[in-house]
Amino acid sequence: MKTLAPETEKDVTQIVVTALSQGTPIDIIGAGSAAALGRPACAEISLSTLGLNGVTLYEPSELVLTAGAGTPLSTITALLDEQDQQLAFEPIDHGQLFGGSPGTGTIGGLVAVNASGPRRIKAGAARDHLLGFRAINGRGEVFQSGGRVMKNVTGYDMCKLMAGSYGTFGILSEITLKVLPKAETEVTLLIVGLDDDQAVDVMTTVSGLSHEVSGFAHLPAVGSDFVSPAPAELADRSLTALRLEGPEISVKTRKSELVDYLAEPGRQIEQIHSLASRSLWAKLRDATLFRHGSSDQIWRISSVPTKGAQLVKDLMAKQVPVTCHYYDWAGGLIWLAVTPANDAHAPAIRDVTDIHTGHATLIRASDDVRASIPVFHPQPVALAALTKRLRTSFDPQLIFNRGRVREDL
Numbered sequence: 001m002k003t004l005a006p007e008t009e010k011d012v013t014q015i016v017v018t019a020l021s022q023g024t025p026i027d028i029i030g031a032g033s034a035a036a037l038g039r040p041a042c043a044e045i046s047l048s049t050l051g052l053n054g055v056t057l058y059e060p061s062e063l064v065l066t067a068g069a070g071t072p073l074s075t076i077t078a079l080l081d082e083q084d085q086q087l088a089f090e091p092i093d094h095g096q097l098f099g100g101s102p103g104t105g106t107i108g109g110l111v112a113v114n115a116s117g118p119r120r121i122k123a124g125a126a127r128d129h130l131l132g133f134r135a136i137n138g139r140g141e142v143f144q145s146g147g148r149v150m151k152n153v154t155g156y157d158m159c160k161l162m163a164g165s166y167g168t169f170g171i172l173s174e175i176t177l178k179v180l181p182k183a184e185t186e187v188t189l190l191i192v193g194l195d196d197d198q199a200v201d202v203m204t205t206v207s208g209l210s211h212e213v214s215g216f217a218h219l220p221a222v223g224s225d226f227v228s229p230a231p232a233e234l235a236d237r238s239l240t241a242l243r244l245e246g247p248e249i250s251v252k253t254r255k256s257e258l259v260d261y262l263a264e265p266g267r268q269i270e271q272i273h274s275l276a277s278r279s280l281w282a283k284l285r286d287a288t289l290f291r292h293g294s295s296d297q298i299w300r301i302s303s304v305p306t307k308g309a310q311l312v313k314d315l316m317a318k319q320v321p322v323t324c325h326y327y328d329w330a331g332g333l334i335w336l337a338v339t340p341a342n343d344a345h346a347p348a349i350r351d352v353t354d355i356h357t358g359h360a361t362l363i364r365a366s367d368d369v370r371a372s373i374p375v376f377h378p379q380p381v382a383l384a385a386l387t388k389r390l391r392t393s394f395d396p397q398l399i400f401n402r403g404r405v406r407e408d409l
Helices: 009-022 073-082 107-112 158-162 196-207 248-262 274-286 305-317 346-355 367-372 381-394
Strands: 002-004 026-029 045-048 055-059 064-068 130-136 142-146 171-178 185-192 213-219 239-246 268-273 297-302 322-328 333-338 359-364
Touching: 009 026, 009 045, 009 130, 009 171, 055 073, 064 073, 064 107, 073 107, 107 171, 130 158, 142 158, 185 248, 185 274, 196 213, 196 239, 196 248, 196 305, 196 322, 213 274, 239 248, 239 274, 248 268, 268 274, 297 346, 305 322, 305 333, 305 346, 346 359
Parallel strands: 002 045, 026 045
Antiparallel strands: 055 064, 064 171, 130 142, 130 171, 185 239, 185 268, 213 239, 213 322, 297 333, 297 359, 322 333
């Protein structure tokens, strides 16, 4: 497949106009770190956004940053580090999950897949931090939405549409994001030995308290296909992780109160700080806990947090061959690895997920498998029709990432 690498927004527009005149579908890529997300796109040419590179505005005092869509996330992170700031939604890095290198993704790709991590339960998703963007639609027209502050958004909030659209609504050329100060310190409490039900009960209960926990995860005791991010002495135990962040005196006070609240006879509670804590949450975020080189297919299931443990139990009762799993978002997000199958066990997984009013997305599988089954959870008829109308309003000839989200789109 021929790859085109435009360096300006005008270049992108010209490529789109030419593709329209020839009826040529386009596969939109950044660095390619998330290229295996979704269905394989049906395209004749590939358009790389890497040439749309560079930070054009960064005002630390205003907590706002604007950059070309092809700007590496590593560049953004390094710039923010200099000012002790961060992308608070903690974006997942898909590189290692798909057998690649970490730190290769772009800011445009991040927005396109709405990449969000463990802090989403407190800080929101990527779309909640997207202040504005510029893009080229499927008519070869440049359009923009939003601005440099949230109050600039009036009428339809297209930022919410573009984030998570997987490039099907337009080619992002410029992104404006809200940034926030980094926490002064962090500590993670590790409750040792809880089963899934107990852990979900603790996490959902604590999430309703005033301790301002910014991360809730549970790692069951698992086998050889799973690499625990915990300290070596705890690697073979089930662990429930609760993260506290903020000013040192605040974290110290909240930690003490939370430990007192959680304390029970015989319950073991450990603590990890600073680098060890950040490392644990980065591995949870990036799903690097699944052993590198494993052929397991990986699902990402979202549901009501209180139903997370029961959902996994029901999958196992239905004899879905789960090799390992763990919970994020207080039980509301389940990362699940299963033994390979031609249908990735989709019928059984989706049946159980529907019972629990959740959504199951196939994250990692071969191109053949992802082309043969719905990767994203099937939408109700009315919502599917609305999605199609939105898609064709932005891209009437369906030339962008055709088939990436749905076979008919």
